[in-house]
Amino acid sequence: MKLEAHLRQARASGRKLLVPYVTGGLGGVWMEAIEAVAEAGADAVEVGIPFSDPVMDGPTIQEASLRALDVGATPAGINADLATLRIGIPLLVMTYCNPVAHMGFERFATLLVEAGVDGAIVPDLPLDELDPWSDAAGAVGLETVLLAAPTTPDDRLRRICERSQGFVYGVSLLGVTGERLALSSQALEMARRLKRTTDKPAVLGVGISNAEQAVEACSAADGVVIGSAVVRCLLSGGGAEAAGAYVATIRQALTDAGASADAVAG
Amino acid sequence: MTTSPSTTRAGGVHLDPPGPEPVGLGRFGDFGGMYVPETLVPALEDLTVEFRTAWHDTAFRTEFAELLGSYAGRPSPVTECHRLSAHLGIRVLLKREDLNHTGSHKINNVLGQALLTRRMGKKRVIAETGAGQHGVATATVAALFGLECRVYMGSVDVERQALNVFRMRLLGAEVVPVTSGSATLKDAVNDALRHWVASVETTHYILGSVVGPHPFPWMVREFCRVVGDEAREQCRLILDGRDPDVVVACVGGGSNAIGTFTGFVDTDARLIGVEAGGQGLESGRHGAALSRGVPGILHGARSYFMQDEHGQILEAHSISAGLDYPGVGPEHASLKASGRAEYSHATDEMALVGVRLLARLEGIMPALEPAHAIGWLADAVGRADGVAVGSTVLITLSGRGDKDAEQLAERYAGAFGLEPVERDERPR
Numbered sequence: 194m195k196l197e198a199h200l201r202q203a204r205a206s207g208r209k210l211l212v213p214y215v216t217g218g219l220g221g222v223w224m225e226a227i228e229a230v231a232e233a234g235a236d237a238v239e240v241g242i243p244f245s246d247p248v249m250d251g252p253t254i255q256e257a258s259l260r261a262l263d264v265g266a267t268p269a270g271i272n273a274d275l276a277t278l279r280i281g282i283p284l285l286v287m288t289y290c291n292p293v294a295h296m297g298f299e300r301f302a303t304l305l306v307e308a309g310v311d312g313a314i315v316p317d318l319p320l321d322e323l324d325p326w327s328d329a330a331g332a333v334g335l336e337t338v339l340l341a342a343p344t345t346p347d348d349r350l351r352r353i354c355e356r357s358q359g360f361v362y363g364v365s366l367l368g369v370t371g372e373r374l375a376l377s378s379q380a381l382e383m384a385r386r387l388k389r390t391t392d393k394p395a396v397l398g399v400g401i402s403n404a405e406q407a408v409e410a411c412s413a414a415d416g417v418v419i420g421s422a423v424v425r426c427l428l429s430g431g432g433a434e435a436a437g438a439y440v441a442t443i444r445q446a447l448t449d450a451g452a453s454a455d456a457v458a459g
Numbered sequence: 460m461t462t463s464p465s466t467t468r469a470g471g472v473h474l475d476p477p478g479p480e481p482v483g484l485g486r487f488g489d490f491g492g493m494y495v496p497e498t499l500v501p502a503l504e505d506l507t508v509e510f511r512t513a514w515h516d517t518a519f520r521t522e523f524a525e526l527l528g529s530y531a532g533r534p535s536p537v538t539e540c541h542r543l544s545a546h547l548g549i550r551v552l553l554k555r556e557d558l559n560h561t562g563s564h565k566i567n568n569v570l571g572q573a574l575l576t577r578r579m580g581k582k583r584v585i586a587e588t589g590a591g592q593h594g595v596a597t598a599t600v601a602a603l604f605g606l607e608c609r610v611y612m613g614s615v616d617v618e619r620q621a622l623n624v625f626r627m628r629l630l631g632a633e634v635v636p637v638t639s640g641s642a643t644l645k646d647a648v649n650d651a652l653r654h655w656v657a658s659v660e661t662t663h664y665i666l667g668s669v670v671g672p673h674p675f676p677w678m679v680r681e682f683c684r685v686v687g688d689e690a691r692e693q694c695r696l697i698l699d700g701r702d703p704d705v706v707v708a709c710v711g712g713g714s715n716a717i718g719t720f721t722g723f724v725d726t727d728a729r730l731i732g733v734e735a736g737g738q739g740l741e742s743g744r745h746g747a748a749l750s751r752g753v754p755g756i757l758h759g760a761r762s763y764f765m766q767d768e769h770g771q772i773l774e775a776h777s778i779s780a781g782l783d784y785p786g787v788g789p790e791h792a793s794l795k796a797s798g799r800a801e802y803s804h805a806t807d808e809m810a811l812v813g814v815r816l817l818a819r820l821e822g823i824m825p826a827l828e829p830a831h832a833i834g835w836l837a838d839a840v841g842r843a844d845g846v847a848v849g850s851t852v853l854i855t856l857s858g859r860g861d862k863d864a865e866q867l868a869e870r871y872a873g874a875f876g877l878e879p880v881e882r883d884e885r886p887r
C-alpha cells in the first residue's frame with residue numbers, strides 16, 4: 194500500500210488524518226495495540242523500533258523503548274511480527290539512525306518492505322544527511338517521511354517538503370515527544386507554513402496529547418500523530434483496549450469537529 | 460571570506476593560525492557529520508558560521524588568548540620527569556594541563572565557547588558532565604561571563620562525584636541528575652540534547668569534548684589545540700629543536716588528545732591515544748570504543764561506538780568517570796583509519812600504577828584519566844608494539860588528581876599499600 198496515496202485519498206474524502214504511535218516490541222501488548230488503534234479509526238500506524246539512546250523522545254517513549262529492549266526487542270524480530278499483521282492501513286516505522294546504519298541502509302530498507310511496511314521516519318537523519326538512506330529506501334519503494342521544525346527557515350522548509358514522502362511531519366513545538374497540557378503556540382503556525390509550502394499531507398506531531406489538542410491542531414493541519422499518550426495507555430497496564438479506546442475518542446472528536454465545521458460552512 | 464590571521468600573541472599566550480576545517484558537513488574522512496533532529500540543524504548551521512567568523516577574527520582570538528593567560532594561567536609548563544625517566548629507561552616530558560585553573564584542559568574549550576556564547580547574544584548555557592570536570596569548568600566560565608548555567612549529570616555520577624556537584628552549585632550552576640538509560644555520561648549527553656531541542660533559541664550547548672554534531676568536533680579541537688601547539692614549541696626548547704619521538708594522551712571523547720595531537724600531526728612524532736581498558740577488553744567492561752567498538756552514529760556524529768549486534772549502544776566502564784563514554788570523537792576515528800595515530804588501552808589497574816608512579820617519583824598526583832596514559836607507558840617501554848628504550852615521550856597530563864582523592868582513599872587505598880579511609884555518611 195502506498196502511504197502518500199492512501200493519506201491523500203483519506204484527506205480528499207474530508208477526513209482528518211490520525212496516526213497513532215506504538216513502541217514495537219513492548220512486551221505482550223504492542224501487536225494487539227496496533228490492531229486496536231487501527232480498528233479505532235487510525236489512517237496509518239507508526240511503529241517505533243526502539244533504540245537505546247532516543248534523543249528525540251521524552252520520558253514516556255524512553256521508558257517504553259527501554260522496556261522493549263529489556264525483553265529482547267530487535268529490528269528483525271519486530272519486522273517479523275509486523276509481517277503477520279493485516280490491518281488494512283499503511284504501516285510506518287520510526288527509529289534512529291544507528292540501528293539502521295548498523296544493519297546497513299539497503300538491508301534495513303529491504304527488511305521493512307518485506308515486512309509490509311510502507312514508510313519510515315528517522316528523526317536523526319536530517320535533509321543534509323539523507324541521501325544514502327533515501328537512495329536505499331527509494332530503490333525498494335519505501336517512503337521516507339521528513340520532519341520540519343518551527344526553527345526550520347522557509348527555503349529549507351521548501352526543500353524538506355519536496356523530499357518528504359508519505360506526508361510531511363511538522364514538529365508542533367520546540368522539544369521532544371511527550372504529553373503537554375496545551376497545544377503549543379507554535380503548532381498552528383507550523384501547520385500553516387506547511388500548507389502554504391506543499392500539497393502533501395501536513396501532519397503535526399510531538400506534544401499532541403488528547404482529543405481537544407488534536408482538534409485544534411487539525412484546524413490548520415491535515416492530521417496529527419499521537420504518540421506518548423497512546424504509549425502511556427500501554428505502560429500503565431491498560432492494554433491494547435485502553436489504547437484503542439483512547440484513539441477512538443480522538444477519532445470521534447475529529448469527526449464531530451469536521452461535521453460542525455461542515456454545518457457552519459453549509 | 461576573511462583572511463587567516465597569523466599567530467596571535469596576547470597575555471603571554473601564542474595561538475597558532477586556525478587549523479583546517481573538516482570537509483563538507485563536518486567530515487573527517489568517513490566520520491563526523493550532523494545527525495541531529497531537524498530542530499537543531501539551523502542552530503548548528505548558525506554556530507558553524509559564527510565560530511568560523513570568530514575564529515578568523517583577530518579581536519576574538521586576542522581576547523581568547525588573553526583569557527587563557529590571565530584567567531586560566533597559560534601557558535602551562537612542560538615538566539621533564541627525571542626520576543620517572545630513570546625508572547622507565549626513557550625520557551618523559553609532561554604537558555601540565557593539571558596546573559590550569561579548574562584543574563584540567565577543559566578550561567580551554569569552555570573559555571572559547573563562553574566567548575562565542577556572548578558573541579551570539581545568548582545568555583544561557585547548558586552542559587553535560589561525567590566526572591564533573593567539564594561541568595565545573597562550564598559553571599566557572601558561566602560565573603565569569605554572567606551566564607545562566609545548567610549542567611546535566613548522570614545520577615550515578617552525581618553520587619560518585621559529590622564534591623564536584625557541590626563545586627558546580629557553589630559556582631551558581633544548577634545540576635540536574637539524569638536518571639534515564641544507564642544514568643552516566645552518555646545519558647547526560649542525551650538529556651542535554653533533548654533540553655537543547657527545547658531551548659535552542661536562547662541557549663548555547665557547551666559540549667565538553669570533540670564529539671557531537673558538526674561543528675563541535677572541529678570547534679572544540681580548535682579551542683583545545685593550544686595544548687599541543689604550546690607543547691611542540693616547549694619540547695623544541697627542551698630538546699634542542701627536536702620533536703619528541705612519541706606523543707601520548709588519554710582518550711575518552713578525546714578532547715585533550717586531539718588538542719595535543721593537532722600540535723604534532725605535522726611532525727614525525729608517533730601519536731598514541733590510550734583508551735579506558737576498564738577491567739580488560741575481554742571482560743566487556745571497558746571504554747575502548749576505538750579498540751573494540753564499530754562505526755556507528757550517536758550524538759550527532761558517525762564515529763566508533765561500543766554497541767551490540769543490533770546497534771544498541773553499550774554502557775562503558777572505567778575507573779575514571781571522564782573516560783566512561785562508549786564513543787570517541789570522529790577525528791580520532793579518522794586518525795585511526797588513516798594510521799596517523801595509534802590507539803591502545805590501559806586497564807583500571809594500569810591507571811592505578813600510573814597514579815602511584817607519578818605521585819611517588821615526581822610528586823604529582825594525576826587525575827585517573829591521564830593516569831591511564833602514564834600506566835600504559837610504564838607497561839609499553841621495551842615492548843615490540845610499545846615504546847623503545849631511550850625514546851623521548853611527551854604525555855599530556857590532562858588533569859590533576861584532587862577530584863579522585865576521595866574515591867582512591869575509599870576504594871583503592873590498597874593499590875598504594877594504604878589503609879582505606881572510611882567515608883562519612885553525608886546527608887542527602
